[in-house]
Amino acid sequence: MAGETLAAGGYSLLALWGEPDCVHLSFWDAGSGAAAVMTLPCPEGRFPSIGRLHPPALRLERTIHDLFGLAAEESPDARPWLDHGVWETRFPLGKTSPSSGPTPYPFLPTEGEELHQVPVGPVHAGIIEPGHFRFTAAGETVVRLEERLGYVHRGVEGLLRGEDLEQAAALAARISGDTTAAYSSAFAQAVEAALDVEAPSLAHWLRALCVETERVANHLGDIGAICNDAAFARMHAFCSVLREKILRAADLCFGHRLMMDQIIPGGMRTVPPGEALRKLRELSEEITASLPGILQVYETTPSLQDRVVGTGVLSRALASQYASGGVIGRASGRLFDARCHLAYPPYSSLRFSVPVREEGDVDARISIRIREVEQSLDLIRQIIDGLPEGPASKPLPQERVAPGEGVALVEGFRGDLFAWVRLDERACVERCHFRDPSWFQWPLLEAVVYGNIIADFPLCNKSFNCSYSGHDL
Amino acid sequence: MTSDRPRSASSPRPRRPTLFGLIRSGLPEPPPPTDDTLVRDLGLRVQERARQRLGRSLALRLVDAGSCNGCELELHALQNPFYDLERFGLRFVASPRHADVLLVTGAVTRNMREALERTYQAIPDPKWVVAVGDCPATGGLFSQSYACVGPASAVVPIDLTIPGCPPRPQDLLAGLLALLESNGKPGRR
Known part of the structure; x- marks a missing residue:
């Protein structure tokens, strides 16, 4: 049914x-x-x-x-x-x-004259996570890509069983390092729902500050890296400078460049000093001022446009069928953003727009990222200007709590990530599950590559930038 | 220009005793008798120059053996214009065959164990292995999992550990520079 x-x-x-x-x-x-x-x-x-x-x-x-x-x-x-x-x-x-031991993995068959296979991975050429890609090509054209993942399965769900909230939060923060703020936020919200407690208002605002800063850092990295895969190194160098500045500002605010372990059940571990917040706000203005230049260079470089426009097209039908979130869904006309559709605090009090494109190609995914950086930088300023007064955390009940379940859906930089937790009467984790946005994006990469040349796979793959560790868990 | 005449280069004519031949015969003089001490000194000087010119260059190859990708982000950061790793002669290479140093991140998962071993074996001697971050150093939070082997030292010999979760780029840089300047013998197992 x-x-x-x-x-x-x-x-x-x-x-x-x-x-x-x-x-x-x-x-x-x-x-x-x-x-x-x-x-x-x-x-x-x-x-x-x-x-x-x-x-x-x-x-x-x-x-x-x-x-x-x-x-x-x-x-x-x-x-x-x-x-x-x-x-x-x-x-x-x-x-x-x-265990009965390893058996050969049966890849899906391909039939046709003069097809050849290209196996790639799990160890890739660059600084990338491990996974296996099996290409079947007719000449240069990909007729099938099949992914095989699971290489970084660390058994996080198994490790979470029976852990107290502090240890469990540390594990949740390390599910996907680039999404550590969003994962910690999702875990904290799910735990608070299970315990039926509400985090202080300041905590919600600081969590959003972390998640938006994370989104800016990752999108900047991706914009540069996609262009780099089209051999346009200048954009990569420029964006990596901006990204480094953001990480240093995050370090000043939270004492950690990736803001790991800052968001905890009950609130925040630290409140950033005012001076650090002022620097982050100044930096957000500096980066906002440089975005028109990035956009202009991106849109007026023919060698770059030639590679990204019309490459790796994801249809709206597939994006909707797979309920693919984040940039990937929104570049193919699927308008969903947990920040506005579920309007969890503090986003209900903030102004922002969610850019959508219909083309579904690499170009659309880059353009959406540039627009989202702009929106997130504006959100960072709104958050810093509007930070409420009060405590940033609230002590949680430690013992003899009513066992309960909680869920959360948080918009990370890849899209909506889902967290579910059930706590026992000692307020320890009995069961916990996380679903990374990549689960509904990895399969679409296989569809997107079809009919493209193998040399364009890095562009398609980078414009998706799915998580291996978040998926493999 | 074309010619139908067969080329004669492959079958040289027998040398005739012409004036030209007389002048050329016996030249050059045979090399002087080898002086072992001289050769050894020359070798040392060449080696010294080579070390001066090339000794600070190392090729790095990363294997993510079960990382959360945090360490990868900071390794990427080493290549940005702030840190500019290549100015120290350190650079990432695509193939283990071109590498001197294997960087390992993550608590080694059972699913990545074989890939890590085979990458290590594919790197020619002499080679070093650097454990990047707390996970490969100790197994981190994941050491007790059914899906993990534990620290990287259970699979490959570790020469240097750079702690952190993830290590900051400055710490990564300091660790790699220490490796360059150390006199430690590379792994040869």
């Missing part, structure tokens, strides 16, 4: 995850603007496949099987996903059984 509604496009899939004896499904209803979580007990160790009707669920179901041993009935793809056959046990989070 839920699967059919998802397949018909009525709901957007937010997450699908397991426990040893049940599966949970979360979706967002664009019509009513409401999100919901459904739970299905699986006493037989099986559940009906959603992926059979709605392909975006396929990799999530393969993951549920790998981790918990729960099988998706009638799934069209029952291959393992995160389990590469080298763990000591199968189903490490469910009823474990001894």
